[in-house]
Amino acid sequence: MKFTRQDVVSEAEAxxxxxxxxxxxxxxxxxxxxxxxxxxxxxxxxxxxxVRYDPEAFELTVDGKVYGVQDLEDIPRxxxxxxxxxxxxxxxxxEILYILHAYHTLRPESRPECGFMYVEPASYTPKEDAxxxxxxxxxxxxxxxxxxxxxxxxxxxxxxxxxxxxxxFLGFEGNRVxxxxxxxxxxxxxKVTIVFGVPPFQPTWDLHSLLANARLLEPDNTDVMFCxxxxxxxxxxxxxxxxDGAVVSGLDRLAVAPFGTxxxxxxxxxxxxxxxxxxxxxxxxxxxxxxxxxxxxxxxxAIDWRS
Numbered sequence: 001m002k003f004t005r006q007d008v009v010s011e012a013e014a015x016x017x018x019x020x021x022x023x024x025x026x027x028x029x030x031x032x033x034x035x036x037x038x039x040x041x042x043x044x045x046x047x048x049x050x051v052r053y054d055p056e057a058f059e060l061t062v063d064g065k066v067y068g069v070q071d072l073e074d075i076p077r078x079x080x081x082x083x084x085x086x087x088x089x090x091x092x093x094x095e096i097l098y099i100l101h102a103y104h105t106l107r108p109e110s111r112p113e114c115g116f117m118y119v120e121p122a123s124y125t126p127k128e129d130a131x132x133x134x135x136x137x138x139x140x141x142x143x144x145x146x147x148x149x150x151x152x153x154x155x156x157x158x159x160x161x162x163x164x165x166x167x168x169f170l171g172f173e174g175n176r177v178x179x180x181x182x183x184x185x186x187x188x189x190x191k192v193t194i195v196f197g198v199p200p201f202q203p204t205w206d207l208h209s210l211l212a213n214a215r216l217l218e219p220d221n222t223d224v225m226f227c228x229x230x231x232x233x234x235x236x237x238x239x240x241x242x243x244d245g246a247v248v249s250g251l252d253r254l255a256v257a258p259f260g261t262x263x264x265x266x267x268x269x270x271x272x273x274x275x276x277x278x279x280x281x282x283x284x285x286x287x288x289x290x291x292x293x294x295x296x297x298x299x300x301x302a303i304d305w306r307s
Contacts, residue, residue, distance in 0.1 A: 003233040005302035014298050018044035021081035024051050026090035031292045037089035037119040053094045055149045060098050069152040075102035083113040097269040104273050108306045116301040120201050122294025139172050141291045146284035156279040158188035164253035165191045165246045169260030174212030176259040192222045197229030197261050235267025255279040
């Protein structure tokens, strides 16, 4: 796996990318940046396909057709392409993971050219309660979290004899990794590494993440690391380094909670593809409409997964 591009692009440059055969996108009506990002992906692709994952039925719906997670290899058969673009702004982590997995099932020489669009927001919607900022919960992002369920194909079992190293990428919602540690599998995480997005998208945003997750700094078995908030290659390499170190220490299983920025989650999804002893965790947030305002920078990422 090679990252061949990781650039900030203007709107004109973004519209000059491609053309791509297919564009995959998620919910495009949440906020300004989701509308902008999905429109850019539509402008550079011949066909646009909406993707939704159902965590209760373990099904992925692509352009109205339902695929069981065990049948993802049918997607590239039905949707042949020499090039694809994923709208990382609007797709959720499981949707990114499973679309990538589907095309990763092809022989390396048959895998399509693959790019990703990500658009930063200009600002996040603050909570009306001014005291929320003091407690590290400053932004009004999510209405609810659905029950955490395993992600089939990546649902590695843990036990007292098969423990794991938990890596938690952190965002503005401090209870997400805390709840993972409180789950019934929490006793099987022998070591914990928490990762802050530094440098952040904008100055001071890392401080909001720090305030929200301050309690995670207390346990003795917790390490703290950093990677760029808009840098999937950094997230990928960080996981690679942690995993290599865990294998040397005899703890070869990695559990990853991609609860930070979407570029961090993208790096996590890409790392999952070639690693059988990694367990991604997800809590399926129900994101609030209008959770962000405006459009800041546009990012273009591209990979070479044919080698």
